[in-house]
Structures are given as structure tokens and as C-alpha cells.
Amino acid sequence: MKKALVDPNPTAPSAMDERDLAMVERAIAELRSGRPLRFVPQAGQPWLLAPLEGFDPSMLAQATAAGESPLVLLTATRARHLGLDPQGERVVALSAREMGADDLAALANPLHRPQRAVAEWPVSLRPPEGAEAMLELLKAGRLLPAALVSPDSQDAECLSVEEAAVRRFREEAGARLTQVAEAAVPLLDAEGTRIVAFRPADGGREHLAILVGQPDLSGPVLTRLHSECFTGDLLRSLRCDCGDQLRGAIDLMEREGGGILLYLAQEGRGIGLVNKLRAYALQDRGADTLDANEQLGFDADERVYRPAAEMLRQLGVAQVRLLTNNPLKVEALAASGVTVVERVPHSFPANGHNEDYLDTKARRFGHLL
């Protein structure tokens, strides 16, 4: 029988306890189902938090009828694209009552323009304690990072989540991985391929290590960190270069006798497939791939590579020859303790549809060509 390639003892449990982990996972499920949540910041009063995505005017009516002063929270990147000055804050807060239902409905969908000119908007207020973690929680649920919040009067029946747990969740839970399956999967172009699946403790989707051929795990291993791209990898979309990079990496590993392709569940540079499709719609109206992310309220690139480093650690790989044009991947692996002995360029010719995309990656993301 073939010897299992993976470390049978996955990462030791980290400091974040199971209660906190479960609390944040449930909170994300609530938000994704459109139910509000009680958010308890480390200091200051609790807030009722609802995603602005899916806004309907009854939400505003309810909050104002209770005599409260609801706020809209937007990330600084989104605010800047709308023409607001975030004044050094990472979150911008506006009075929802003064904005009114029409403007809120427009803000809920970044493809719409608010009806009033920005100059007529209410002045932005100091964001409440924990505002950044509230928006981080929405991002963790792959929702747009824009929220409607109102001071919590304690009588609402809803789930509570604590800011401290949200912060630790984002930092730790995604990189706690357990190996949950391993099998041979002969590929058309690489028959001796095995796949090892790793499940993250944050309830997110599994990452896959695709082991092509017989890589010598003790030396520098030809490795690719491939971010999931449903459209490019599976449908062979021409909007990007992911399909070529995926198949190209497997072909090269097969030719060189072995390699590891880490297939990372970080679709759309970490914003998720639905938000990537929204970003595409913005790109069809003239934005480039970087600005489109920011117009939605995300950072240009939301990916983290600690799970990739942890997979390599569990596989027993300490040194890699990394197939990439992205200097951030090299830096991130090195920062997580993996030695990158060489960067192997990984470019493919443009296809008539992705020229601007490739150009933006080189010009604005610093990709090396």
C-alpha cells in the first residue's frame, strides 16, 4: 500500500476556543440568511447589525420607529470611490435616517448610483466601536461589506457575537486545517496524481493539495498556489488567465517529474464568486479589476496565504520553487516560514479578451512578467 504523504497529526488546537469559533460561525450563518445580529464590541454599547445587501425600507422604518439613530457603515475604500473623504478612518458611518430609504437602497447595490450628489449627504460620523470587525464579519460571510446598524435596545431576540471572537476568528481559524481525505485521481495529462483535502476550522470550504507525479518532498518542490477561479478553471472563461495557469502548472509538474498544486478556496481573490461576478459587471462599465473590487467595498486583494503555508507544513515541505508572477505570494510564504528558493515565471499569451486584465495585473498589482 502506498504510504500516506501527510502528517497524521494536524495542527495543535490554537488559543481560540470552540465556543468562540461556534459563535462566529453561527453569526455568519445568521447574516447570510438576512437575520440581524447583536454585535458586542470590546468597549461601548452593543449594536444590531444587518447587511445592507438586501435592504428594504421596512428595515429603516423599524429602526427609526424604535427611536434609535441607525447608521450606515461603509469601508473606506468604497467611501473613497463614492467621493467621500474617510479622513483616515477605515470605516465611514453615515446617519441612515438622514440618508433615507432611496439612497440606502442605491448604496445596497454598488451597481446603482445614489440619487443625491455626495455633497448633499449628511456629514460622516465617528464610526462606532467595533465597526471594522462588523464589516470583517460580513466579508467572512462573502457578503458586501456595507451594514445597517442601530443601537441595541436589548429586547430584540437574536444571536449575539463578541468583537474579540470575530477578530481572533479572522486571524486564526482559517489557518487551522485538518486533513480529511486523500485519494488517487489520475488526470488526462498526469496519471499519477493524488489529491489531499484539508478542512479549515472556520467552517469554510476545503483547500486541496494536488500532488502531481512523485515530488521529492525533502528538496525544493515545484509548487503553485492557485486561487480558485470557477469561471476560468472550470468553464475556461477568457476574462482571465486562470485556466491556462492551472493546466500549464500541471503539465509542467508532470514534465518535471512532480510538483504540488495547492488549489485554494479563495475564489475571486478572496471575495467569493458572487462578488466576483458583481466586479465583472462593474468592469463591463469601465472599471478595471482593482477599482471594481474597491467599488464593492473590498480591498484590491483579500487573500491570505497562511492556509497554503500550513498545508505545505503538514505535507512536510519546507522549500519550494514557486510558480507565480505575484510577488505577494513569494513574500507571504516566506513570512509563514516556507523558503522560496526560486520564483518560476508563469505567464501565458493573451487571448483577445484578457489584455486589459493582464495589463492591470502588471501595472497596478506589480505582477512580474
Ligand SMILES: Nc1nc2c(ncn2[C@@H]2O[C@H](COP(=O)(O)OP(=O)(O)OP(=O)(O)O)[C@@H](O)[C@H]2O)c(=O)[nH]1
Ligand atoms: N475579484 C476579482 N477576482 C478575479 C478577477 N479575475 C480573476 N480573479 C480571481 O483572481 C484569482 C487569480 O489571481 P491572479 O491575480 O490571476 O493571479 P495570482 O494568483 O495573483 O498570481 P499568479 O500566481 O501570478 O497567477 C482567482 O481567484 C480568480 O477568481 C476579477 O476581475 N476580480
Ligand SMILES: [Zn+2]
Ligand atoms: Zn480566473
